[in-house]
């Protein structure tokens with residue numbers, strides 16, 4: 031019997047978001063370890079500026095693609111496991127997926143509110159969006175702190191999720207086929 035799979039669009043979105051989240055975690059780690067000034071000193075002002083605007087644009091893209099993915103998920107629910115996996119594994123895997131969705135949305139929305147509260151425009155690949163929200167530096171500082179913690183949570187969830195994916199790939203139990211592209 032053929033392995034039931036997520037639709038092609040869902041599978042494409044999964045891997046596109048995964049690549050973008052990986053890029054965000056890498057650039058975020060650079061900001062966290064060196065700071066904008068450190069990056070500017072090391073790689074130049076232009077590079078540092080481009081990295082910040084690209085990080086913001088890619089974050090907004092991840093948010094939009096994740097929302098699109100949830101809409102598609104409502105239309106085409108997750109396929110059945112064939113062969114079945116244990117109820118416990120389904121529950122743990124499902125809970126991890128829900129946490130990943132929540133974390134991706136919370137971290138990107140929180141970052142957008144932090145950027146606006148800090149008095150900066152929202153940026154999306156050359157487009158600049160000014161929201162009619164009052165500047166609130168204290169809120170911005172708090173939210174940027176949570177942004178780092180949220181990104182760390184995403185990193186931990188992604189590591190656990192990837193380890194589970196690799197386990198299923200090695201077991202050849204069909205779970206990876208549900209989400210793989212070809």
Ligand code: HEM
Pocket residue numbers: 044047048049051052103108123127128130131188191192193195196198205206207208209
């Ligand atoms: C940033 C990276 C990633 C994110 C944010 C992510 C997120 C997700 C989410 C939210 C789902 C649930 C889909 C749904 O039911 O709506 C999922 C499914 C899945 N992912 Fe990932 N993923 C990432 C990377 C990976 C990697 C690297 C692997 C493999 C090594 C992987 C393997 C899988 C598998 C096998 C499923 C299907 C699980 C099942 O049907 O029970 N993912 N992923």
